[in-house]
Amino acid sequence: MAQALRHTLKGVLSGTALRQSLSPPGLLAVAGMALVVLPLLPGLAPLLAAQTAQSWQALFSDDQTLAALRVTLVSALLSTGLATVLALLVTASVYPGAAWSRLQRRLPAVLALPHAAYAIGAFFLLSPSGWLARLISPLMGWDAPPDVAVVRDAHGVGLGLLLGLKEALFLLWVLAAVLQEGPQQRQMTLLRSMGYRSGQIWLQVLLPQLLPRLAWPLLAVLAYSVSVVDVALILGPGSPPSLAVLAWRWLYDGDAALQAQGAAATALLLGVFLALVGLAGLLWRALLLVWRQPGGRRWPARGPRGPVLSHALMAFFAAVALVIALWSVAGPWFFPDVLPSRVTLQGWQDASLVPLWTALVLGAGSALLGAALVLLWLDFGPRTLDRWLYLPLIVPALPLAAGQYHAVLLAGLSGHVLTVLWAHLLWVIPYMLLTLAGPHAGLDPRLMSTARSLGLSRWQTSWRVRWPLLLRPILAALAIGFAVSVAQYLPTLFAGGGRVATVTTEAVALSSGGNRRTIAVQAALQMLLPLAVFAAATLAGQWAGRQRRSWR
DSSP: OHHHHHHHHHHHTSHHHHHHHHSHHHHHHHHHHHHHHTTHHHHHHHHHHTOOHHHHHHHHHSTTHHHHHHHHHHHHHHHHHHHHHHHHHHHHHHOSSHHHHHHHHHHHHHHTSOHHHHHHHHHHHHSTTSHHHHHHHHHHTOSSOOSOOSSSOTTSHHHHHHHHHHHHHHHHHHHHHHHHHSSHHHHHHHHHHTTOOHHHHIIIIIHHHHHHHTHHHHHHHHHHHHHOOHHHHHHSOSSSOOHHHHHHHHHTSSOHHHHHHHHHHHHHHHHHHHHHHHHHHHHHHHHHHHOOOOOSOOOSSOOOOSSHHHHHHHHHHHHHHHHHHHHHTBOSOOTTOSSOSSBOOHHHHHOOSHHHHHHHHHHHHHHHHHHHHHHHHHHHSOGGGHHHHTHHHHSOHHHHHHHHHHHHHHHTOTTOHHHHHHHHHHHHHHHHHHHHHHHHHHSOHHHHHHHHHTTOOHHHHIIIIIHHHTHHHHHHHHHHHHHHHHHOOHHHHHHTTTOOOOHHHHHHHHHTSSOHHHHHHHHHHHHHHHHHHHHHHHHHHHHHHHHOGGGO
């Protein structure tokens, strides 16, 4: 870490980076990013101060700790492993070809489904009285909900499997970007012409290239699985819950001793994450020892082909969205009826729109402000610091959200919408930077050199040449930033002090009990917001393409 920091500082202090950073736009980019990140540091101090022998002793003497740790390990390992295997199998079965292109077009809409809404829909689908049980009840002869724990099982298996299905979409999105940049399609064509089967090509040639490129996204999946709270509250066991839920409850308690115990649990979560990262590194080294390049022998077996697996994955998420829509308009709906006895809009009429407007304001503000900071950073900021901006994606969210909580308490700003917007930016900016960094680097530098030779300044070159050329990636980044903001649960709850309600916090709060129709309405609102923004971004990009064909 020290060596990486020295290398980073050396890069920042180099001539070109220093001149760019000291320009007015560069100073604005650095100051904006500093305002997002640096206030977190004093907020982490109380968490570090709480790491005492007494807090750790209280943590391990609590009867729930070890069971909660087991739930976390099971769910995190299952979700990361399933997401990796499923994403690679789906890609191997349809890449390259028309089915792969169709899957890429569908991914943004499915990725826009927030985690909390997905968890509520999955519960409606897979619970003992869920839609799946109703569909198969005539075949099974069920007149009452079966005693089967597909979700909320005591060991966190259901939580891990359902998280894995959701995170597989994220890895598919990453794989689409990696495969678009690399030579893998040409390699497959060449090796197929030499008589190699798809399965052998994938196992011996493509996977060794792709897995290192997936290292950071896999760390992001693992970090999210270890520290997820909203999905664990909906799909995970209740007594004891996962370690992240337990730590969150203790941190949010008014008792100082329990808060210290929660701080110790947060540190334990971080230690679990680092231990799993080390285990993954050992596994990768073991795979390298057994990996062999094609030696000329052709395997007789064919690899997985056809879009059956990708269709099944898309169908599952379509069923999740459909069951949310059904429950949002359901009247009386008793088991084992497949459909509600009548349809009513009463849930929509009774729904409070305040959380919706709050989420809309936070999402729009986070996306617009994040886009401005990211564009300034890409053009004028010290790019050697990019790795530090990506840290929120690969570090468990609970310690960071808790640090933000202590920071806003120290500043006396808890409970304000602007404070929550600041908290969201810590996660919105890395995703937007990840979306825009590739297209920004892929622009032909001769265009910018020509603009400079015609007398335009660096600032004029950015807003008159580079940013118009990046319009479609910018629109995609805005949609992704908006979706990330809408999905934030812990930062909203902590920085808002429980007084800033969004559709996400409302949906999770209602999921612990209450009318399913009311829960479904909030989940549907949470689902529709990012979908509408993604649709608007797509239409705007198509309109821009028609206006200027050179942007295509």
